[in-house]
Amino acid sequence: MGKLLDSVDARALRFAVGFPVVLAAAFVYCAFLLRPDLPEPLAVQWTDSGGAAFAPFGAYVGAGAAGIIVSGWLVLLQAAPLSRPVLMRRIMMGAGLFLSLFITSALAAGLIGQTGLADARQSHVDMTVLALGSGAAVSLGVTMAMVYKADRQWSPDDDRALQVAIARELDPDLARDSIRLWVHARSSVFVMIAIASLFPAALIAVVVPWLGILLVILALLGAAFLFARVRADRRGLKVLLAGVVPVMDVPAGAISDASAADVRAADYGGWGYRHHGGTAAMLVGSGPAVVVSKTDGQRLAVSGGSQASAARLAEVLTRVAARARGGGPPPPDVRNP
Numbered sequence: 001m002g003k004l005l006d007s008v009d010a011r012a013l014r015f016a017v018g019f020p021v022v023l024a025a026a027f028v029y030c031a032f033l034l035r036p037d038l039p040e041p042l043a044v045q046w047t048d049s050g051g052a053a054f055a056p057f058g059a060y061v062g063a064g065a066a067g068i069i070v071s072g073w074l075v076l077l078q079a080a081p082l083s084r085p086v087l088m089r090r091i092m093m094g095a096g097l098f099l100s101l102f103i104t105s106a107l108a109a110g111l112i113g114q115t116g117l118a119d120a121r122q123s124h125v126d127m128t129v130l131a132l133g134s135g136a137a138v139s140l141g142v143t144m145a146m147v148y149k150a151d152r153q154w155s156p157d158d159d160r161a162l163q164v165a166i167a168r169e170l171d172p173d174l175a176r177d178s179i180r181l182w183v184h185a186r187s188s189v190f191v192m193i194a195i196a197s198l199f200p201a202a203l204i205a206v207v208v209p210w211l212g213i214l215l216v217i218l219a220l221l222g223a224a225f226l227f228a229r230v231r232a233d234r235r236g237l238k239v240l241l242a243g244v245v246p247v248m249d250v251p252a253g254a255i256s257d258a259s260a261a262d263v264r265a266a267d268y269g270g271w272g273y274r275h276h277g278g279t280a281a282m283l284v285g286s287g288p289a290v291v292v293s294k295t296d297g298q299r300l301a302v303s304g305g306s307q308a309s310a311a312r313l314a315e316v317l318t319r320v321a322a323r324a325r326g327g328g329p330p331p332p333d334v335r336n337p
Contacts, residue, residue, distance in 0.1 A: 020072025094145025105133020
């Protein structure tokens with residue numbers, strides 16, 4: 001539900017839902033004020049020969065109110081999603097307001113044209129009411145389209161960005177104690193996976209389509225396991241497999257030492273996430289990595305991308321670990337947007 005609300009303009013959504021309902025309620029109230037002066041049944045359609053189609057008062061008012069609400073919702077709700085183009089949202093907001101007011105004006109003109117008559121066959125649509133109401137609907141619709149601010153409003157991302165900015169202003173070293181990076185295997189590895197899976201899958205799919213599709217899915221999952229997002233800050237070290245699955249979460253206070261080194265993936269059990277005994281590793285290949293020693297004696301190894309990024313990652317982890325052990329102020333609970 002939270003993701004859905006983040007994808008729409010909350011103020012526009014409230015207006016789109018509430019305005020047609022309030023307008024329909026006002027129409028029903030005014031219709032009941034006029035009821036003593038209206039014939040029964042009411043005319044709903046007139047012909048050139050003087051005939052008319054009739055409907056009971058309740059049906060006329062109920063169907064009219066439902067038409068106001070449904071037509072307003074159908075158009076106004078198109079202005080709520082933030083993914084829509086700004087111009088389209090402004091047009092939909094103006095068009096929805098116009099349509100709701102125009103339908104209300106037409107229904108009111110039909111009622112006013114029948115007031116004071118004993119027989120609805122003698123009635124007609126009051127053109128003055130229809131003209132005044134239609135003119136107001138057009139002008140208000142154009143005004144709404146021009147003044148409606150469809151740009152993205154303040155969002156939770158803005159709140160987080162503001163918190164980060166305040167925290168960095170209060171603590172200039174906060175940015176220096178944070179690093180985020182993606183690590184992945186070499187491109188040749190993904191080419192090898194593609195060759196070893198897509199070609200056999202194409203041949204197998206001729207005979208057993210579902211088996212070929214399954215082979216492709218397994219290849220994609222295998223490739224995803226060779227991606228990782230590494231995040232280090234004053235809270236500690238966190239590693240997300242494929243950028244989604246958390247496999248390592250080490251508090252800063254649990255780190256005793258961190259150093260950059262060139263490692264062989266085979267020494268830690270191979271590529272991907274490995275855990276054996278007291279050693280855990282998330283390596284996307286052999287090469288630059290950061291080896292972390294924990295206060296409980298366990299060790300971690302994480303790919304560091306390039307030598308420079310691995311050295312900086314080790315530096316940040318060493319600094320935040322020393323800060324945590326030294327009893328410094330707790331880190332602010334904010335995340336970069």
